[in-house]
Amino acid sequence: MKPIRIALTKGRLEKNTVALFQKMGFDCQNLLNKGRKLILDIPNANLQVVLAKAADVITYVERGVCDMGVVGKDTILELGSQFYDVMDLGFGKCQFALAAPKNSPFYEGYTVKRIATKYPKIATEFFEKKGMDIEIIKIEGSVELAPLLGLSHAIVDIVETGTTLKENGLEVIEYIEPVSAHVIVNIASLKMRKGEIEPLLQKMEQAKGEL
């Protein structure tokens, strides 16, 4: 039978996801020695792992080329909608935050503030709730650079240890929302392959408590 295909986010969440799979009793040799291979079989389960960037995990699951995915809630909130968000895995914990250069009077003055972010939707919604008019500047990475270069007054980004902010003279003004790794499932797959996906989710639920 066709394997269940699961897309994993490369990088930050990869180590914990592999550890979770090991707890689930999966043979992760191929994953641990993957080299530059992007599609990897789990030999002792009818499972195929696809390694992708977070935003692409969402695309693959939404479009059904992958049945399931492991991806950060940050990417889900920014991009996702057409899938089931079925489980919080409890690792990859961080926070969405508004941050600015230390002691900068962010909420003072009448100029429209410029906000640099990889997450324009999250940032827009956050300031809409406040009724505050801002300008969003989309940045692709190392967002902390933007206020240092004078491009923006502040950033909306994820903060994990806080080290990047600290080492660059920035501080959190407000925490917005907690983030962690979630399991998502394609809508059709959950219907068509319920008999395989549900036991897998149960196993995952149990293993995540043992991590």
Ligand code: PRP
């Ligand atoms: C993330 C985030 C911050 C940093 C926060 O970036 O955008 O820059 O991690 O982590 P910390 O609070 O533990 O210092 P990432 O490393 O994913 O890379 P990027 O900036 O290139 O997106």
